[in-house]
Every structure is written in structure tokens, then in C-alpha cells.
Amino acid sequence: MKTVEVRHPLVAHKLGLLRDAATGPALFRQVVGEIATLLAYEATADLALGTRRIDTWAGPLDVGRCDQDAITLVPILRAGLGFLPGVQVLLPSAPVSVIGLRRDEETLQPQAYYQRLYRDIAGRTALLIDPMLATGGSAIAAIDTLKAAGCARVKAIFLVSAPEGLRALEAAHPDTEVWTAAIDDRLNDHGYILPGLGDAGDRIFGTPA
Ligand code: PRP
Ligand code: URA
Numbered sequence: 262m263k264t265v266e267v268r269h270p271l272v273a274h275k276l277g278l279l280r281d282a283a284t285g286p287a288l289f290r291q292v293v294g295e296i297a298t299l300l301a302y303e304a305t306a307d308l309a310l311g312t313r314r315i316d317t318w319a320g321p322l323d324v325g326r327c328d329q330d331a332i333t334l335v336p337i338l339r340a341g342l343g344f345l346p347g348v349q350v351l352l353p354s355a356p357v358s359v360i361g362l363r364r365d366e367e368t369l370q371p372q373a374y375y376q377r378l379y380r381d382i383a384g385r386t387a388l389l390i391d392p393m394l395a396t397g398g399s400a401i402a403a404i405d406t407l408k409a410a411g412c413a414r415v416k417a418i419f420l421v422s423a424p425e426g427l428r429a430l431e432a433a434h435p436d437t438e439v440w441t442a443a444i445d446d447r448l449n450d451h452g453y454i455l456p457g458l459g460d461a462g463d464r465i466f467g468t469p470a
Pocket of ligand 2: 395455460
């Protein structure tokens with residue numbers, strides 16, 4: 262499975278802000294958005310580039326035009342919503358499909374509770390958006406859904422990934438392409454990433470457990 266750990270100094274700096282337990286929801290959301298933009302920039306490096314003709318002050322010119330119609334952005338609710346605006350900075354016209362999954366904290370299995378995929382999703386590249394890849398269960402369930410709907414290709418961006426989640430994702434969907442700001446050490450006994458960020462959804466939405 263193609264897996265890119267983005268080692269840009271700005272990403273490392275911003276991730277350090279997120280790892281700081283003293284960082285509250287407002288700054289956390291802002292920085293999550295900034296890293297989302299940086300990861301999306303990396304993940305879209307091979308975006309199809311066409312041309313369109315414009316009139317410039319010096320006459321007609323063919324200029325680059327990215328085809329956002331070939332993509333759908335797919336945040337996994339809830340925490341993926343915090344990641345979405347940073348991706349939309351770069352892809353403002355890409356249609357959004359959402360998949361609601363909540364991890365059962367006892368079994369660590371994802372429970373599906375909502376889904377609204379863009380009607381014209383078949384054949385598109387899905388850009389899956391979630392801050393955390395822990396056991397991998399949520400991402401695998403989401404990609405099962407996207408492939409069943411006919412997505413031609415799945416790229417995924419995660420803030421922090423656990424090695425266990427990457428292995429599980431590779432076993433289930435080896436054709437997925439992953440960009441992540443960090444591959445951390447391991448999961449703890451409750452399925453949380455170490456050192457990780459804690460509960461990303463709770464920190465984004467200001468809902469401490
Ligand atoms: C978090 C996170 C992922 C999932 C990762 O969501 O945003 O979706 O856990 O865990 P996994 O890889 O073990 O499946 P959570 O289920 O806590 O829901 P939330 O986004 O509503 O907070
Ligand atoms: N979900 C989170 O938000 N954080 C983790 O470390 C694992 C799952």
C-alpha cells in the first residue's frame with residue numbers, strides 16, 4: 262500500500278501544537294485545518310491537469326485547469342468534519358460525500374449511523390478524510406462502502422496513523438493510497454494511538470469525555 266508520511270517541517274511543527282494537551286478546541290480546529298491543507302496538497306500532486314483558453318492582456322492563452330469533477334471528498338463523521346474545511350481550501354468545488362461511523366469503545370468496531378454519498382460517485386477518486394487511523398476499522402468500513410458505490414480509486418489522509426491500522430488497511434484494501442502527518446508508535450489497550458492526540462473528535466468539538 263502506498264503510504265506517505267509527510268515530513269515537512271511545518272507539518273511537524275503544527276502536529277506538535279496538536280499533541281500539546283494544553284491546546285484548546287479553537288486552536289486545535291485551526292491547526293487541524295492547516296495540516297489538512299498541507300496533506301491535501303501532497304495527496305493531489307497527480308491531479309489531472311487539463312487546459313482552458315482565456316483572454317489575457319496580451320491575447321489568448323491556454324492555462325491549467327484541474328478537474329475537480331473527478332473527485333469526491335469523503336469525511337468520516339464526526340471528526341472528519343474538522344478536517345474537511347482545510348481540504349476544501351484547495352478543492353472548493355469537489356462534491357462532498359459523508360459517512361457516519363462511531364467506534365464502539367468496548368469492541369472497537371465501527372458502527373454505521375449515517376451515509377450520504379454524492380449521487381454521481383461511481384468512477385470518481387474518493388479522498389477519504391479522517392484525523393485518526395487507529396485499528397483501521399473505520400477506514401476499512403468506509404472504503405468498503407466507497408468501493409461498493411463504484412469509486413475507482415481511494416486516497417486517504419489521516420493526521421495520525423497507528424502501525425496496526427496501516428497494516429489492517431493494507432490487508433483489506435492494498436490499493437488505497439495514504440498520506441499522513443505521522444505514523445505513531447502503537448495502540449494502547451483501549452485502542453487509542455500512542456502518543457497520538459487523544460480523542461480527536463472530542464478535542465475538535467470541545468466535548469471532553
Ligand atoms: C475516531 C476517528 C476515526 C476512528 C478511528 O472516530 O475519527 O474515525 O475513531 O478508529 P479506528 O481506526 O479504530 O476505527 P470516533 O469513532 O471516535 O468517532 P467521532 O469522530 O464521532 O469522535
Ligand atoms: N480515535 C481517536 O480520536 N483517537 C485515537 O487515538 C483513536 C481513535
